[in-house]
């Protein structure tokens with residue numbers, strides 16, 4: 001695995017932050033002039049305060065909904081690699097229309113969603129990526145609806161490259177990031193990125209949780225190249241989904 | 256070359272001459288013809304740009320912001336609901352010191368749906384930090400685009416070039432079209448002081464409150480100082496085209512006791528009203544404000560010297576208070592000011608209604 005890292009120590013993410021781990025793994029393999037486009041999210045904060053930056057890449061902050069549009073304009077202006085780095089709230093919810101539009105136009109950008117399954121920056125409120133039954137500040141009785149299937153939606157856009165990845169499978173994640181940058185047109189990568197703070201989970205369990213999500217078959221590792229879908233890892237299914245959800249204090253306890 | 260064109264076509268031609276590299280487009284009446292014309296120029300090879308037909312004004316404004324952040328000139332146009340839909344990004348762009356230039360064909364806002372002209376859309380963006388220029392006719396709509404690029408790119412502040420929807424956007428008038436050579440000699444290549452680069456760096460890192468305060472103070476002061484850059488640009492424009500503009504213009508003021516104050520196409524109607532009132536023996540003049548932000552305070556004070564009362568004609572209102580231009584004028588001068596909501600949603604702003612305002616002084620007529 002490529003161990004060069006562009007994420008500096010001392011950044012202000014919580015201990016065990018999956019979103020920071022995801023960036024650490026992904027940023028190591030992107031071209032050195034990659035523009036990283038960051039909408040409002042925990043990552044707006046993890047980047048650090050002026051005059052510091054935790055990430056050794058060119059970065060631009062954008063309003064919450066507008067990352068796909070900024071990225072489009074940047075790529076239209078210059079022939080440089082552009083990567084959106086957005087949370088699930090920006091992706092599944094507020095920036096969804098603009099994401100869909102950029103995908104439909106097949107813009108030559110890499111769109112990464114680090115999915116921590118809620119609006120963590122504002123305190124863990126539900127997003128449409130939050131799993132059913134999760135208790136969040138805005139779903140105190142537990143979320144009543146299912147998690148949105150963003151991969152199926154992106155697939156319907158017929159873009160050249162779609163992949164899911166997990167911070168517990170770093171080689172697979174890096175290979176997919178590299179692949180996305182090598183492909184012309186719109187790429188979408190969804191990274192399962194547990195958030196110990198929002199999930200009410202021990203910070204030491206982040207990677208374990210992400211591995212259990214994959215091994216239990218809840219989060220599938222796939223790659224869809226020009227419509228051809230392939231599982232890049234076969235889960236062992238030795239893990240019961242309940243065991244995975246049990247790690248999260250926000251999920252209901254078994255009776 | 257003189258041709259008969261509408262305000263929208265005059266704007267599109269001027270935008271083309273400024274050679275933006277990225278154009279984003281979303282239709283909304285009464286601006287649509289601008290972006291349709293630009294699509295034509297790009298598709299027939301007259302203009303070498305990436306033309307992006309978007310899903311919404313949010314994408315359109317984000318795309319031009321992204322392009323300008325990469326140091327490339329960009330253009331878009333909008334109106335009405337499209338403009339207010341962009342509101343968050345307008346603040347972001349001004350705060351980020353991106354010299355975006357955007358044309359706005361002003362129109363009323365729903366509910367209820369209304370297609371016709373007022374300035375509620377543009378003037379409710381007053382506090383976004385954009386510079387705002389108002390054309391009074393198609394010639395100005397044409398000329399103001401290159402001038403706006405020149406100033407915006409010099410001071411790193413975005414600029415809206417506004418024209419009254421329909422009254423200017425859809426009215427065909429004779430316009431002296433600028434030549435490409437004239438624009439090339441007037442408008443230098445865009446070379447931003449600040450843009451993204453290949454090196455690690457962050458555009459708009461989160462500052463400490465004290466730093467944020469200084470950033471806002473800088474923008475405030477640069478905005479105010481931009482007034483002189485506008486004056487300089489207007490003078491340069493005059494040397495290239497012989498057409499003379501200023502941030503604020505007085506007409507028939509020499510012996511005037513009263514003066515109408517307005518923006519955009521209304522200035523021309525006010526001029527006609529003033530002429531008629533003069534025939535009745537009233538000593539009336541007109542002050543036309545071209546640049547609304549930065550607001551030409553000292554010019555307005557200077558022009559209103561010797562005048563006893565200003566009569567402001569508005570096409571935008573701050574509910575619960577007064578007309579928006581009225582507030583601006585009232586807070587600038589020391590003489591009595593009366594305000595008239597001349598039109599909302601295209602209600603005909605006739606010379607007769609302006610004369611009634613002169614005699615009755617009521618806000619709603």
Ligand SMILES: Cc1ncc(C[n+]2csc(CCOP(=O)(O)OP(=O)(O)O)c2C)c(N)n1
Pocket residue numbers: 019040041042043063064065086087088089090091116117118119120121122127
């Ligand atoms: C238009 C707008 N609405 C609300 C917010 C407040 N806000 C900032 S970040 C955020 C949640 C982000 O959630 P997500 O995209 O999942 O990223 P995460 O914080 O989980 O990393 C919200 C609601 C905002 N910045 N802009």
Ligand code: SF4
Pocket residue numbers: 012013014015016017018019020042046116120121194195196197198
């Ligand atoms: S709240 Fe969650 S996603 Fe945000 S910094 Fe903390 S651990 Fe990371």
Ligand SMILES: [Mg+2]
Pocket residue numbers: 087088089115116117118119120127
């Ligand atoms: Mg999230």
